[in-house]
Each structure stands twice: as structure tokens, then as C-alpha cells.
Amino acid sequence: MINILVPVISVILGLLVGAIVMVVSGYDPVKGYIALWNGIFGDSYAIGETIRQITPYILAGLAVAFAFRTGLFNIGVEGQLIVGWFAAVYVGAAFDLPKVIHLPLAILAGAAAGALWAFLPGLLKAKMKIHEVIVTIMMNYVALYVVNALIKTWSGGGDKTERIKETASLRSDFLASITDYSRLHYGIILALLMVVLMWFLLEKTTTGFELKAVGFNENASEYAGMKIGKNIILAMVISGAFAGLAGAMEGLGTFGNMYTRGGFTGIGFDGIAVALLGANTPLGVIFGAVLFGSLKYGALNMPNAAQIPEEIVQIVIALVIFFVACGYAIRLLLSKISKKKEAK
């Protein structure tokens, strides 16, 4: 009960403080929040786009959460996502194959690229004990510039890749038609499958058991016969694969190609918040992604329908995360309230 109450109260508190900010700066919070609501749930188009936005957040959140659960801090989801995006688009555009092969292949390419990008930090951590945070931060930049250069090379000096073939696309006329031409694509199903996969991997398999054990206590795990290095690398690689899939969602679903980028997508960094909002559990990640994705997407409608500046929405989102992080204080408050009630 309290586990549900805490995030709900955090969200309410975040919105409340956001409302105060709006009032103070001369905007109408009621109008603002109606716009936010409509931006998320207003019509089938909004719902479709909200779900589309949630999709990569789930995967990025899984990537971060998986690493955390195995004792690693993968701050490189952003870079892994970028290479995953590129690889998926490359396979999606460069080959002519029937859909049953092409789409899975392109998705796999994304996952593989992300995994590869995470392999190096994993290897350095396993073999040389080099802190994964710093390597993954560096790998983010390397991904950004290398992918930009690859796009340039591939497109003969252009700024974007070819479009993926229809056979590699996650989009569908059906989804578009029921959501009034939103870009909702089948990626959400894949993302949810990955949630199940992560849960299964961590909670059901011997591999997951080992990964968690190594994350908690390397010495005891080694004593129990587990291979420490292998598990660290594997954890990074799986985490990177999730991140790569998030990129594949963008490449094969939302965009259908890739542009050279001036900076990061932000999804990878937001994935940290998503994962931690969800307490690093697979189910929690869904919650985090829904919260984050909805706010992010719905926020677009606040300047649109209520002329409230984007920045205020960002403030609200940050506050919501802040309050969720402060869950302990909310718990304390709740228990005090319930004690008082008992006393009466």
C-alpha cells in the first residue's frame, strides 16, 4: 500500500510545487495541468504518442536498472543507445530481406551494437578494475562523434542515413490508424517483453542469481565458484543490449533513420531517473517510464494549449523526481499520520 502511496504523493507534491511556481510567475496552473492532461490522454493521437515516448524510456530504464542490480552504474546508456540506433538503421536500410527476418535482424543489430559498446567498459572493469562510470561517460562522447562520422561516410557526406526499408520498420498502418496517425509502433510490445525478460533473467535464472551475487559481494561470489570477470562483463553487455534496443526503437520505430547529432538524446540520462524511480525493479521501470514519458510528452502541450513555457514543465518534472527520491520523508510523514490516528 505504502509502496504505491509514496510515488503518488510525490507526484502530487511535485505538481503542487509546480502549481505554485506557475502562480508566482503569473500562469494559470489549472489551465496548465488541463493542458498537460490533454497532452497525455487528450485523444487517441496523444495516447499513441505518449506510449511511443514511453517505449525507449522503458528500455533505457531497464538498461540502467539491470546494471544497478548487478552492482554497476551504467551512465553510458546514452552512447549505447546511439550506436544501437545507428546499427539498427544500418541493417534496416542496407539489406533487402523478408520482414520476418529483416525486422528481427535490425532489432538484434541494435541490441548487439549497444552490447558491444558496453563490453569495453565491462572488460576494463573486470580486468583492470577501472571505474565504469568514467569509461562509460567517455564512451558516450565517442559514440556521438563516431556515429556522426559514420553517418557522414555512409551517406556520402550527408547529414542523415537512408530510410529503413518497410521490412525493417516497427511502425504499422494499424497502430497509426487507431491512434490518428501517431507514431506509435510495435516497439512497446518489445519493450514490455524486455521487462519480462529482465525479470526472468534476474529472478529465475542461475545467471541472474550469479549476476546479483557478484554485484553484492565479489569475494563471496568468487568463493562460491562464480566467475567475477565474466559476470561483470555479462552484466554490462546485457545492460548495453537493452540500451541498444532503446536506440533501435528510435531508429526502426519513431524516426526510421538517423541524423547526425549535435548532442545527446537525453534518453540515456533520463533512463537513470526512470530506473531509480522504479527502484531498479523491472515492474518499477514501467512505472518510472510511464511517469517520465507521459510528463515529457504531455509537457509539449503546455506551451501549445496554455502558453506556459517549457521550462516550467521541466521544473515540474524535476520536482516530481526529487520528491520520489525523498520517499523516505514521505514514508515518515505517513507513519506519523497513521500513528496519530491510532492514538485517537
Next chain:
Amino acid sequence: MKPLEYVIEMLNIRKEFGNFVANDNITLQLRKGEIHALLGENGAGKSTLMNVLFGLYQPEGGEIRVRGKKVAITDPNVANELGIGMVHQHFMLVENFTVTENIILGNEPTKGGSLNISAAAKKVAELSKQYGLNVDPYAKIEDISVGMQQRVEILKTLYRGAEILIFDEPTASLTPQEIMELITIMRKLIKEGKSIILITHKLQEIMDVSDRVTVIRKGKGIGTVITSESSPEELASLMVGRQVIFKTEKGPAHPTDEVLAVKDLVVTDSRNVEKVKGLNLSVRRGEIVGIAGIDGNGQSELIEAITGLRKTKSGSVSINGKDITNKRPRQVTESGVGHIPQDRHKHGLVLDFPIGYNIALQTYYQKPLSKGGIIDYKAIDRFAEQIIEQYDVRTQGAHEPARALSGGNQQKAIIGREVERDPDLLIAALPTRGLDVGAIEFIHRRLIEQRDSGKAVLLISFELDEVMNVSDRIAVIYDGAIIDTVKPLETDEQELGLLMAGHSRKEAAAMQAEEGDDKHVQ
């Protein structure tokens, strides 16, 4: 007798953790200049009571008087000001600090705003000399022995001028030599007019040094007795609530085939210093071989090399005739080796895992706990419940985090895990460290059972008592080699002590004779 002057009175102290009552109206009165022992089973609430006195916990009820005055000890600062110092059960030392830094922390001498380490170190050296503590002020904690760390803890309290000292299980991880030293130190402190509360599970120590004993059981005060009017047996039964057998009953050994064979083994430590230097050892089915030795003579490296946790430099290790030198830990365990590790928190347990997972930590990948890489958690639960039941692990259930169990119960779970795998060789390293007499008795019985069912047991212990009581053969390790092997019945603690100090049996005999002569002369 002087008028009864209490420096500390803890009256009807009550401490609750949630719904659990850890201290249920316990009263403890400490006289000036006495050593007052506090005795109780693992988890009885001793540390809790002392943490209340030291200001780390706030009691729910009762009152504390210091030198007759009622006080509220709201945090350790207050305790320090009242002259109360505590040596904690789990050392409160910052590992990568030097001895001096640890000692002055919170009370630092300065010169022009910066730390005056040299002055502090001088003072530490002086104190150390005054009490015969022999501590290097500039050594890093992570580099010094447990005994030395213990003395640093004591210095911490002395440095602050504590008049009332609490020792929470100071001897649990000390070697016999170090314990002797500690006792000397305690006596010195008392002579200086200080008062001591001593927690220990070793009844002999209580008999040796304490003036009075307060016994608690399951959070309740049982009473206070005058040591000289009591006996170990009485204390034990007061504490446990039943009769305790001290000398473990066991029949003679019937050793058969060799299980463990270590030949000319050379192992280096993490700093690449040779610690095991051409060691030979053999353990057969149906016998318990005890390794006696002073800490640091290569015991840890030897076990780590056998179990695959450390690479050997040369020599060989084989189990049942099969060479396992430099095999990975998994291959070693699968060749029939069970291992109760020396450090249960570092190697023995994943503290954040449920105790059930920990019980499955060696077998989770095998049938019936898993099939085809898929773990059957129901099977793990069943298995864990069975071990918990069978080995009397006191816990709320298999899902409780290992962290929340007391050390004794953690240890029982580990023993259950290792024994239940039915290994041909069971290596038990310091298996009873920090445990109460009841638990020790239980563990010793299990080791003997293993032997009697035809397994080989290798016991490493710093406690001569334990080695003498449990082993069938005692291999004395000194400077990385087994210098002699003796039978418990054919030796005594004195001879063993001399052997452990590196003397040959002949020398030992001579020295013993001499000593005996001396005694006569005196």
C-alpha cells in the same frame, strides 16, 4: 570491603527495535575498579545494552546513573565527556587511516589550524608504552593484525581519558597470545583506577579476570553473581537455561584413505611475499586434523590455495588422488571440498541476499535447485528451511536478509550449507569465532559427526582449547610449514604453545623441563 561505589548504574533499561524487545528491564551496576563481565548467548542483547550506555541507542525506558548522577547519554559525545569509552564488537576503525589518525579523530590536536600529527603520534606512542600496548602510531589499520587493531581501539578510549571502559567481545578474534596480552592490559587499567565492563563468550576468561558477572538471557536480566563464588558450569547454565557439556564427547578416530594431500606447497600473499613455504599435509577419511599456529603463519594462504581462491606458486594439492592445484573454486568444491571460511562476512555470505539464497550459494546451479539454468526458488526455499531447521539457525525465515542474522546463526547456516553438500573434505577455518558456548558445542558436534561418517575434516583455529578438544591429530604450522604433528592426548597446551612459537619438540621438552625446575626452585 569498601563502601559500594557504583560508577555506572543502568537501571531497568529497556530497548526496543520495532516490536522486538532487545533489552527488557535489564539492570547492571558497575563498581569502581572492578572488571564486570556481561554474559549472554548470541543475540541476548549485550551489545545493545552497551550501545545504550555509549549513547548510540536511546533507551525506551529505565535510567542511567554515572557516579551517582542521573544522565541522559544522547550521543557518543556525551559518553566521552562522562569518561565512558567503548571498544566495539565490530571494530570502529577507518581502514585506510593510520593508527594515530584513528585515535585522534574527533579530538584532534592542531598547530596553526592544521593537524599536528607528529605531536599526536608522540602522545599515542607514550600511551602505548605506558600500557604496554606496543602499537606503531604510523601504521595503516588495513596493514596491521586484528590484535593490533584491538589495541588501537583501546588506545582510542585511553586517549580520551576514559575512566569506564566497555569491551564488547574483545577476545573473539584474538590469538591466545594476544588474549594474554589483553588480560594483562586490563589488569593494568584496573590498577590505574579504571572500571571495565567486559563482554565475552569465553567462560575461562571471565573466571580469570572478572570480579562479578551479570548474566542476561533473551533480553532479560538473569542476575549478577560474584565470580569467585561461581563456576563456568554455573555461568553456562545461567546463560543458556540448561546444562552445557564443555568437553565434546567423541570416540577414537579410524582414519582410512587419504583425501587431502598437499605437497611442497608454496604460496605468496597479495603483496607477493611467500607465506606458505614448502608445506606438506595429509588428511585422511575419518579424522580431524587441526592446524594450530599463531595467526599470520600462512594459515589463510594455505586454505585459499587449497580452495582455489589463490594461485599457488609451486607444489601440488590433490583431493582423493585427483590433482586440483590451481583449479577454480568451483572445480575444487565439485571435487568434494566443503569450506567454512574464516571471514563469514567477506567470503561466507552475500549479506544482502536472503539467508535462503546464501544457503544455496554453492548448489544453486545444480539439480534439484535448478534445471537448465532456471532456478527453482521453491526448491531453494524448501532446502533452506530444511537446513534452518536441521542446523537450528534462528531466523524469521529463509527470506530474511543474511545481514539481519546474528553471527552465530550466520555461521550455523554456512555450516549447514557446506556439510549438507556431503564433501569428502570439510575445511573449517575459525568456525566458532564470536559464538556463544551453546553454539560452539553445536558446531563441534557437527564436525565430529562428519568425521564419524567417514569424511576428512581440516580444522584451523587459533584457540588451543578447540584444537585440543576436537582434533585427532594436530599439525603445527610455523612460518609457512608444518613443523610437527602431534596427538592431542600426547601433548598439552604448553608444549603446543612452544611448538607454535617455532621450537622443535625436543627444544620444547627441554624448555618445559627447565620451567618446571624453575617452578620448583621458586
Next chain:
Amino acid sequence: ACGSGNDDASKDNGKKEGGGEKTSEFSVAMVTDVGGIDDKSFNQAAWKGIKEFGEANDMEKGDGGYDYLQSAGEEDYIPNLNALARRDFSLVFGVGFMMQDAMDEIASQQKDTEFAIIDAVVDQPNTASILFKEQEGSYLAGVAAALMTESKKVGFVGGMENEVIHRFESGFVAGVKAVDPEIDVDVQYAGAFDKAETGKTMANRMYSSGVDIIFHAAGGTGNGVFSEAKERKSADPDANVWVIGVDSDQYDEGAVGDTNVTLTSMLKRVDVAVEDIAKRAKEGDFPGGETHVYGLDEDGVDLADSRGAIPEEVMTKIEDYKEKIKSGEIEVPEYPEGKEPKK
């Protein structure tokens, strides 16, 4: 070129009559890219064009008048374009080549709305594509730099390498070489539009190696170029360091006490193009499916008026070149040498 917005007002006469009915009421909006309407670059210029058009036609900000939506990321382009189309704006601008695919998709769905995209070509019947001949303006910047350099070394700092920025580079180099082929042009790209520290380091390197005029086409990275120049200027008022600004008149950015390091700026008049297209759409002359290229001749690009440091005789020379380009006598290359598209 500056006052072009004003004369539209006089021509606007049909507005009041159709006022009551929504369909006949003309409204216009734009979607920015991540820069926002005040990025001192083309978003700002586009918004300026829309605002001026709106004000000139007595329109109000908001539905049925003129408005904009800002994108926080590229995933927002489609929802934003879509939102504006759904709010029944008659004409929706997309600013920036990054919006190409998004525009293509939305234009094919929202067939009743007219769209226009800046810096890219979208092949839809209801979409007008707007390109600029940045190379022509940059050519003049190159000429100015070549005529003014004392060290015979000039520099170019680009942001990300793409076709648009390549046009800047190409024109600039061509302009310099047209005056004096012996002059060195030091070309470097920062790889991003928002790395001021890299821009500054590049400028530092160039000035250190004797370059005295740097033309930047690098957005926020160009801030660093200005910082370096200004720093040198304030350390040594006699330092011969200049910057040529880009997109809008960056004279103010060059101020160092009483002096200024901005030699001139290459203007990219997105506002002119936006107003032009809006006007045509309002008059029912929307060039859907067409691509309009705005060069010197169309007032789409130019050098800023702020050329304080450029002496009169140099000005005349620049004007000469300008006329030659306008007349077609000089054709400015679109791609830098060796950077022609391979396909």
C-alpha cells in the same frame, strides 16, 4: 532589405472582409528546432518574420493568428507540426533541415494545411521548400576578409559538418581566393554547435598562427570565437583580430569597450523568406511543391550594414562582387572542394 516587412501592410487589404469565417482567415505558425525562438540564429529570424508578418496584418498571437511551438528534441518535431496543423493554422513553417522527414510525414497526412520548410527540400504538393544560397553571402564575407587581412591568413570555424555549413565554407573560401589566391584559409569544424570552449580553442589556435579574421558558422560554438577575439582585444587594444558573424548581425557581440571585433556579419534572412512565403500563401499564391532558393538577388543573404572597420574603397569592391554575383557573372560553388556529395 531590412524594411521589407512594412510595404506588405499596404498591400494587405482583403483581410477584414473574410474575418468572420475560420477557413478564410489566414493564420501562420512555426515549429522551432531545439534552439528556440531566441537562438540568435535562424529560429529567431524565422520568428521575426512571422511576427512582423502577423503584426503587419493585424493578427494576434495564438490560434487563428500567429504562433510558434518549441521542440525540446527531434522526437518533438512531428507532434509539434501535427499540433499546429490541428489547431488549423493555414501555414506551418518547420525551421531547420533536421525537420525534413518529420515535415514530409506530417505534410502527407495533413493535406489541408500548407507547410513550408527552411533549409531542406520536402517533396509534397502542400509544402514549399526554402533554401538559401549561403555561399553567396559567404562569398562576400570572404571578399571582405581577403581585402582586410593583413597577415594574408584567414580562418573559418564551422559547427557540425553538414551541407548547409558546407555552403558557408565553400562561399567563404571562394570569396577569399577570388581576391587573392595566395591567402591561406584555415578551415576547422568543431563537430557541434554548442561547444564554446572548442570554438574558443580553435580561434586561439588560428589567431596564434597568424590568422587575423575568422568567419564562423558555428552557432554557440561561435560564441567561443568571439570570446577569444574579445579577450585578445581587451588584453591588447592594438591586436589585429576580427570575427565575421553569421546569420544575424552580430555587431553587438563583438563589443569590447569602445572598440569592436566584429568586422561584419553574413546575414541569412530567414525572416525575409518566411514573410515572402506567408504573403504569397495569404494571397492564394502558395508555392506548394516548389523549392525557393533565396540568394543575394532575392535579399535572402547579404552582408550586414555594420561594417564600421571596413573602409569605403573596400566597400565599393565588395559591392562590385555583389553585383557580379547578382548578375550571374560569378557563380559561387555550393560545395567546398573535395566535399561534393558522392552520390
Next chain:
Amino acid sequence: MSFLEILYFMAPVSIAYAAPLIFTALGGVFSERSGVVNIALEGLMVMGAFIGILFNLFFYDTFGSWTPWVALIAAMIVSAVFSLLHAVASITFRADQVVSGVAINMLGLAVALFLTKMIFDKGQTDFIKKAIPNFNIPVLQDIPVIGPMLFKGVYGSSILAIVAAFVAWYVIFKTPFGLRLRSVGEHPMAADTMGIHVNRIRYIAVVISGALAGIGGAIYSQTMTRDFGHATINGQGFMALAAMIFGKWHPIGAMGAAIFFGFAQALAVVGPSIPIIKEIPTGYLHALPYILTILALAGFIGKATGPKASGKPYIKGSR
């Protein structure tokens, strides 16, 4: 460029690039040494960059040529106050320190941009009139080789940063406060038993980190961009975090790492005039600084472990 010219160019550029990172990384060192993970450095830097510019713009008339320096102090104070949010969340409210940090990062940028819009009615501030100046150090600059490398075109802020690194080293390793700070990050319970107020020390450390990151941000904006906008600080905070880890949580190490980053960045800029690097296509050249860092880590830095209690809130009586 000749080899010497390259050196003359790279040395000062590396240090100038490093200065904001040094300050911010030092902030990270204080915070993490006390056991509070500070991924919020980015947001704290943003705040500093914004306040630095804002103050500079509004008080130029009052403080004249001293403005940039006073602006550093203003940025320091505001970021320190802002960092209290992170402190309250992660120390008192036992929040996950990484989440709290992420929230602060988002909040810092959003608040700074919102205020920019409110005050300037546009997406970025005006340009400041007076930036942090650089100057040649008399006499020293004439020393052959070293002079032009280290003593020409020196920013006051760079000197300050290097001095700050040594001061931080002194404070952390030579003063009672430093000893307590480190003890709290290694073994808070031990510190508690010695009568040290664990949470108080951690609050102080986090606020110091806010103050230092604020200075770092204000140095960046007052030397590199001279205005504030959405992209002014983008990733510097994370680079500072990386510098802190690279430097093994040691002030001097962090400084060295920051200078190394500066060196790598400068190398990518002068790359086209260096024989081997010249061959790397520009696109890939942009990745060079980051690849160099990874190589350096793998090559000669190796293992780094942070303070033991880092990331864990201290809860009295738990173990």
C-alpha cells in the same frame, strides 16, 4: 606549427579548459569523500554559470573591472544554497543520491533557463562586458620554453583553480575537518562513535561542493561563452565527475585529470598540424579526447575505488 609552437599553444589552453573542471571536480571530491555521491555537479555548474553572468551583467556598473571576480562569489553562494536541496534529500531524507542528483541537474537547468526568459525575455542572456581577463606574468614569462608555456596568457581563474586544488588537498588531508570528512565517507559509524556529527559534516561537504561547482560554472561562462543559454554548460559537470574519479578522489589527482582533459581537447584542435593525428578524418578526430582518456585509464591509471561509504545514507544504529 612546430613542436614548440604546439607546446606553447597547448599548455595554456589545457589549463584554461581545465579551470572550471578543476573547481567542479574539487567540489565532487569534497562531497564524495564525505560519502555523498554527487552526480548533481552538472546542475550546480549550470546554476553557477547562470548566476555568474547575471551578476556580471547587473553589477558591472558597481564593481567595474572587479565584476567577474565578485560574480564568482555570487555564483558560489547561490550554487551552495542550491546544493542544499541535494543535501537535504540525500542526507536527511535518505534519498537515493543518484536520483536526487539527476533531479538537481534537471532542476538547475530548468530554473536557470526559466529565469533567463523571465529576466531577458529571450533564450539567452546578454553578453557580459567584462570577462575574466588573462594576462602575462612579468619576469616569469621570459623564462625560455617554460615562460611562454605557463606564464603567458594566464587567466586569474586558472591560477585560482590550481591554488584551490592545493588548498583542497591541504584541507582534506591536513586539517581536523578533512580527517573528519574522510572518516565520515569511509566509516560513518566509526566517526559517530568518536562523537563526530556525521550528517553535519556531510551537509558541509555537499554545500562546499555546490560552492565549488558554482565557481566552476561561473568561470566557464565568464571565459568561454560570455553569456548564458541552454547549451552553455553541456556535459562539463559530467566531465568533472569523470575527472574526480580519474584523479582517484584526490584533489591533486582531479586537477591533473582535468588538465589532461584540457590537453586532450587541445590536441584534437591542433591535431591537423600534427603528423600522425593529421591522418584521422575530422569526424573521428572529435572523439579523440575521449578515446585518449580511456587509453590513459587503461594504460597507467588503473584501479580506482571511491570512499567506502559513498552513496549510502548514514542511519544511526544500523549496520
